[in-house]
Amino acid sequence: MVELYDTTLRDGTQGEHINLSVQDKLLIAARLDEFGMDYIEGGWPSSNPKDEEFFRRAASLSFRHAKLCAFGSTARYPDSVEKDSNLLGLLASGVPVITIFGKTWKAHSSKGLGISDEENRLLIRRSVAFLRSEGREVFFDAEHFFDGYRDNPRFALEMLMAAAEGGATRMVLCDTNGGTLPHEVAETVRVVLEKTGVPVGIHCHNDSDLAVANSIAAVMAGATHVQGTINGIGERCGNANLISIIANLMLKLPDTRTSVVDLAQLTSLSKFVFEILNLPSDTKAPFVGKSAFAHKGGIHVSAVMKESSLYEHIDPALVGNRQRVLVSELAGQSNIRYKAQELGIAIPETGDQIRTLVKHVKELEHKGFQFDGAEASFELILQKELGSFTPYFTIQESKVSIESAQDGRKVDQAVLKVEVGGEIEHTAAEGDGPVNALDKALRKALIRFYPEIRSIKLIDYKVRVLEEKKGTSAKVRVLIETANGGSTWGTVGVSTNIIEASLQALEDSMNYHLFTLKASVPKPEGAES
């Protein structure tokens, strides 16, 4: 049975651009417990006040399953471990499990700490023993173990034995610099298991792009405790990604009897942590990324639809993810049908409609349109062809002007002439940049007819230059992501003029919103109702 030990809240926060408040850490800890993590390392209590506050407040979390752990180093002086502020801080955190790290690479002990082998041995043994005598379970993190073992196996193993003698219940072998290869990890784990007889854990970093593989190699060699972080966050290239490790162990190595409450929560756990970190999620992430089960290419797609298991290594539902078909430049009939099906739209099996549709989509793609991130624009095209959508408004004229002078005067202004249900609305607005001005002017023009657009918000705006070699007259593709409460949709525009491309995407965005609400087009004044 393999134990899962999460260090997102401690080692994960060493990553660049990673910042978690105490409240964030409490939220993540509760979620990790709910998910079924066995151990949750909350921080290093005596290293900073934030971690101390975390442990104070975490005392009121009542975990269903997980054990909360505190992290720290061995004592500074072997003769006074009972007075060591670091160890006392660890005890004060009140947690049942304490993980302490010690030096197992001789160079770090002799050069870094400047102590003799015997002093280091005593530090480790006595620190562990003191914490044990206070009734805590103690895991020993053997820092730089693989480098240390390669360099001087006798020294490295002696330090482990010291921890075992002190009463440590796990020997956690750390590939601190992340440079070890899987076959070396496996060999070393086997030796340690044989020599110490204590359950072995593994803690890897991804500097060689091998952290997940190294963790799995350790488990296959007999390790029964795996440390890592959600989404692999952590210093430099990150820690071993527990998301990938858990999925691999549970789905591909069932003999390891790794377990969580519900593996189908894996994708939402990953997203949740990215959300709390305020980082965009990794679309390419194995198992949980948005692209992890996305298929591109005509022939291939029809085969995927025939029998998914032939094209997917696991059923995406097992990890809470789903299959996606990308409508791309390789778009054939089958891609369009699949996408329509996903959107819940029925397209006649044969006839002109599907042919016209394929032709139209191909033309648009040739112009530089792409619907990967703009499914709303794609749906409008479909619905228009099927006769179920008619645009809610028409932009008859647009004029944008951008003026700036050396004295700092700046005016970005948009003027629009918009036709709605036979009426013409002529509006103007100033904005922060020309696209913002256009957005404001369009809303102003429409809001009288469609108050529903008041609640929508532009949340993302992307520009990609196509045909880059054409310099400043290149075509650009603009992708806009709009939200209304919890739901979001993407639209696209393409032109050599970035303002025009943006306007196209804005138009689609508002039309899509009105379409999904089945808003009614106002009748021209004087017309019968």
Add this chain to the structure above:
Amino acid sequence: MVELYDTTLRDGTQGEHINLSVQDKLLIAARLDEFGMDYIEGGWPSSNPKDEEFFRRAASLSFRHAKLCAFGSTARYPDSVEKDSNLLGLLASGVPVITIFGKTWKAHSSKGLGISDEENRLLIRRSVAFLRSEGREVFFDAEHFFDGYRDNPRFALEMLMAAAEGGATRMVLCDTNGGTLPHEVAETVRVVLEKTGVPVGIHCHNDSDLAVANSIAAVMAGATHVQGTINGIGERCGNANLISIIANLMLKLPDTRTSVVDLAQLTSLSKFVFEILNLPSDTKAPFVGKSAFAHKGGIHVSAVMKESSLYEHIDPALVGNRQRVLVSELAGQSNIRYKAQELGIAIPETGDQIRTLVKHVKELEHKGFQFDGAEASFELILQKELGSFTPYFTIQESKVSIESAQDGRKVDQAVLKVEVGGEIEHTAAEGDGPVNALDKALRKALIRFYPEIRSIKLIDYKVRVLEEKKGTSAKVRVLIETANGGSTWGTVGVSTNIIEASLQALEDSMNYHLFTLKASVPKPEGAES
């Protein structure tokens, strides 16, 4: 000796949001050859006109070392391989090496293609043999090999034998769905080597977060040919990342005798491909990421500085990367000095100049400027601070207007008031999009004073949206690449207004050109000469 086979241009382009123009592909191919890649797979000639154009134009590239390869499938019917349009397209591409894939998972052959085992065997053998008879080297990509071998080892091996009988010189085992674990890869490679006697290659996908590990496991089991993509781009979770594989093989498994021209080019190769793709580079990427050798935390950092090798799995210089110490400020003195030194500019050791410079760069970075792809802008900042550069002109006023009407009338116009040597030039120009109009107006204003600008050309224009959550009022960063004959330079502008950001980058570009030519500023009329 392990061969490196790059499929960035073919399998890499299957990734979501990956788009490469023919020109982009030619640039990447040339760079891969320069780097020392053994094989470069350019595309699938008969699948789309873009790839056909690539092979037509690639014929004029003269590679120093690499062999160009084309990719395609086996023929459709075993009785007419000589007339198969796919095989004929492959031959027409004119490359010395052809990689064809065939079905080696029985379900794909019987259910997907709906053919008998014998038909599939014949398809494979005859397709390979036909291409061989036309004088090409043929690599056989065994699609879904690991799944196929797990499901029906006899069938899978028979199909390989058919390829071998046809004369294929490599058996490339593909983990097409990316679900295989390293120990399974190793076992399977050993069996295939023993049964076929043909050199074995490996082609992995990263769906289990194990593509690099699987590639290395294959090599350790005897594979001598590794396929992958730069930065691991590719469908779903991506292909095996050749960047990580090359570094691991060369630095950690020297017995594999993997070689490239200069491993220290690895980081810049990775950046180059991200740039061409207009994708932000992955800061956490092993070996080449900006954070890969970044150290955080006080005590740790002083130890790192004392003896790097104790805290870094490799010397970052080996892969062209460098150590970074993360301090609160983004642009430290040492970074600026490092960069200045790179540009061959001497900065005084102490004094106000360096302090002002650090402050200024910090402010710019805070605003969203980034100088990675815009060294010309950075150099102008340095030279200005050092008193060696004064701008050649000043834009006093700018006005851009973009008008469009439903009837198709469109006018994009720029009006500029530019001061040069005391004289005011007031110009206007129409263009294809607002930035093009600005570019034309600026050239028009300057050409009388500086005829040197006539020869420069804008060759690339990139827009990246910063602070994406701010919707249409987000800041954008514009990068412009300009060329004059063989030399090129990059400049940058940042603003919430894309037109203004573009104008900043245009200004820098022209100033930089005039600065490097040491152009003289015209004297105001009436002044003494």
